[in-house]
Amino acid sequence: MSSTVLKTTLANGLTVLLKEMHHAPVTTFMVWYRVGSRNEVPGRTGVSHWVEHMMFKGTPQFPGDVMEKMISREGGVWNAFTWLDYTAYYETMPSDRIDLALRLEADRMINTLMEPEEVESERTVILSERAMYENQPRFLLDEEMTAAAFRVHPYHHEVIGDTADLQSMTRDDLYAHYRRHYSPTNAIAVVVGDFDTNSMLGQIEALYGSIPAGEATAPVRRSEPVQAGERRVIVNGPGDTAYLTFAYRVPGATHPDYPALTLLNAAFAGGSSLGMFGGGGSNRSSRLYKALVSTELAAGAYGSLAPTIDPFLYTISAVVRAGRSLSEVETALEAELARLATEPITANELAKALKRARAHFVMAGESISGQAQLIGAAEATTGDYQWFESVLERLGKVTLDDIERVRRAYLHRRNRTIGWYEPDELEDVTAPFDDDGVEM
Amino acid sequence: MKTNRFPGQDSIHRHVLDNGITVLVYENWSSGTVSIEGVVRAGAVVETRKNAGLANFSADLLMRGTRKRSFDEIYEVMESAGAGVSFGGSRHTSGFSGHSLVEDFDLVLDIIIEALCHPIFPEEQIERLRGQMITGLQMRANNTRQMAWLTFQETAYPDHPYGRSTSGYLDSIPDISRDDIVDFYNRYYGPRDMIIGLVGAISTDEVLRKLESAFGNWRNDSQQVVGLSPDAVRPSGLLRRHVPMPDKHQADIVLGLPGPRRSADDYLDASVMNTILGVFGMMGRIGQNVREEQGLAYYASSRLEGGLGPGPWTATAGVAPDKVDQTIESIRHEVQRIMTEVVNPEELADSQAYRTGSLPLSLETNGGLVDIITDMELYNLGLDYLQEYRDTINSITVERIHAAAQKYLSADDLVITVSGPVEAL
DSSP states (O other): OOOOOEEETTTTTOEEEEEESSSSSSEEEEEEEEEEEOOOOTTTTTTTHHHHHTTTTTOOSSSSHHHHHHHHHOOOEEEEESEEESSEEEEEEEEGHHHHHHHHHHHHOOOOOHHHHHHHHHHHHHHHHHHHHHTTTHHHHHHHHHHHOSSSSGGOOOOOOHHHHHHHHOOOOOOOOOEEEEEEEEEEEEEEESSSSHHHHHHHHHHHSSSSOOOOOOOOOOOOOOSSSEEEEEEEEESSSSEEEEEEOOOOSSSTTHHHHHHHHHHHOOOOSSSSOOOOOOEEEEEEHHHTTTTSSSEEEEOOOOOOOOSSEEEEEEOOOTTTTHHHHHHHHHHHHHHHHHHHOOOHHHHHHHHHHHHHHHTTTTTTTHHHHHHHHHOOOOOOOOHHTTTTHHTTTHHHHHHHHHHHSSSSSGGGEEEEEEEETOOOOOOOTTTTTTTO | GGGGGGGOTTTEEEEETTTEEEEEEEEEESEEEEEEHHHHHSSSOOOOOOOTTTTHHHHTTTSSBBOOOOHHHHHHHHHHHTEEEEEEEEOOOOEEEEEEGGHHHHHHHHHHHHHHHHOOOOHHHHHHHHHHHHHHHHHHTTTTTHHHHHHHHHSSSSTTGGGTTOOOOTTTTGGOOOHHHHHHHHHHSSTTTTTEEEEEOOOOOOOOHHHHHHTTTTOOOEEEOOOOOOOOOOOOOOOEEEEEOTTOSEEEEEEEEEOOOOOOOTHHHHHHHHHHTTTTTHHHHHHHIIIITTTTEEEEEEEETTTTTTEEEEEEEEEGGGGGGHHHHHHHHHHHHHHHSOOHHHHHHHHEEEEHTTTGGGGGGGGHHHHHHHHHHHTTTTHHHHHHHHHHHHHHHHHHHHHHHHHHHOOOOOEEEEESSSSOO
């Protein structure tokens, strides 16, 4: 079912990726901007995400109330998302209506108004979105851990932004971000689905070709220094359930070690992730599950590795089972990681991980909108859509020695941050740093 | 798209096995995968408050040990193939869903058969799962959205199966014994009225042969019929409940009342009415009012559950504690408006176009297809449901929308629950 991707660049720098898929009369159109929370500075954290919200408020040609209805009334679904490395917009529609999505995205790439009263109205919506996340213990823990793991690099703050900035940012801040980063040079148009490549390319050229090129987003120069010792974070809050996370600093998606890290995670923690988004699937035959859940220490345990431009985090997380303690789970996880050194990943475990990756890859191919996301994310993160298309080939070249080498290189104590979410009511009797009192 | 490209009479093969299982097969050769779904008539509707969570507990145990394989063996072989099978229990039914590459379909079928027909419910797995469920219930107790929802169910459905949580409670899960589980399984799991749907790159003949050989011999002569839950009484007046969670950052609101069953003649009228009210575009009229115009909430929308029983119509929103009353009044205003003013024909046409136009989007994957085909059988919608869907939706008039709003909504007889940093009532 999958055909090849056509990649081309318009004269104004717009990257275009087209992939025909004809099994359903559906087409997805996406525009990705190479800007995300990674490109934000203190005082304006959360600006990328807020601008994403403002992009739905209208242009002179498509006022907000018109925009809100025009896609849905054609049977389309549309939305947007902002992440560390990019901001992306999508419409999935009956194929014969996709022209509307092309016109909408071309128009709002340059003509979004951002009326001051709309900015104020959206400020409370965004503060409400942040409050929704703050209601969740895992968000509270993740936010503090990421901040502890990155002192210098802007991955330090969450995509949603800090409350102080959300309260103080102005319409001018938002508009300046929009004008600076939303341009063809800085964008990727992705079309996947039931269309004809030549005529689609013609439509894109006609609608986007005359938009001024703009300027690429400036490189991020604030690299995170090498970590020189384990860091610890404790978050206290409401509830009865405790959460534990180990976060190891690992390289970005284009680093030669990334495929081996992907397979180390797949073999150790299970699931069907390709080191991309989604995946999921059960992980009950994994070492991690057997060590923490089958032993009745945790109610669930997961590994997570996501592709990023700059070095980010590989996390192993567990939900502490009722009646168990954070220190018990931490000790067991530590022991299981130590066992990984004495009993490295086996050929059988590697073969399992590769088979899961293949099955996941085929299943991901069923969804047109899913394909558009994977291709776009690959291009936005690595500059090469083939990073996704060739993932199985790349994983297939990884050896057991590679896996052991990356384990030694990254999964060690001085390279990690350990986080505890400790419910207010439950104080753990064994604090993690009470042995010598200096580790914190 | 031409209507006849949807699965229908001509392309969905429906076959009833001798033991009563209805099988629906749809060939889809666009991807080398298979998705399968099954529904047995064993649901939480037969539970009491004391053993609430039993159906769910039982379903979750099916893959934790069978006559042929242990928990570890099942997951080892399944995850080695990159396949997925899971079981779960819900209000009226329990069931499974599975997916795999075509090459691993026999394995998936084997695991489903073992789990469904030959589970052994090992004691140690029961205790392991019990602890996980209890942890889950503790997490629920700290989740504003789930607590608002739980309290809504309990208040809107007093003395009714829908008033109990299908996940159970901290005082029910600890007391469910292995005997309770085995008894539940023996009473309610069986082939009678069971449905299996299958979609994928495999020929109908081959599928039927495999399913016949896998499920054809399954019998349970003592299988009891699980009836549908009774009608629910609508609330009288505004019943408001608060779940104070002082350390939380915002409040979650659930507001609503019992709604129509999926089998109601005017169900789709009510459903399109709800699309206008709380779904279309940016969460319909409710989203427009609460989010777009007033900036009160990140999310504010409404939903009609449908299903085999009288599932609720609900509106939900997450807001700052000092905006709770304003939000509730705004939602009630929109409810009142759609009940008193006939909707503009253009507004109806927009929602109709959205509902018919977005149908293909839910049919692009094998998983999406098998979901809908299984539901078509469960709710007795007919094999031509998808092919007639456009005409059915487009035949709905503004008068029918108005009638559905007046019949199923109320701005004055509502259950309203709020959880988060709010005062106790």
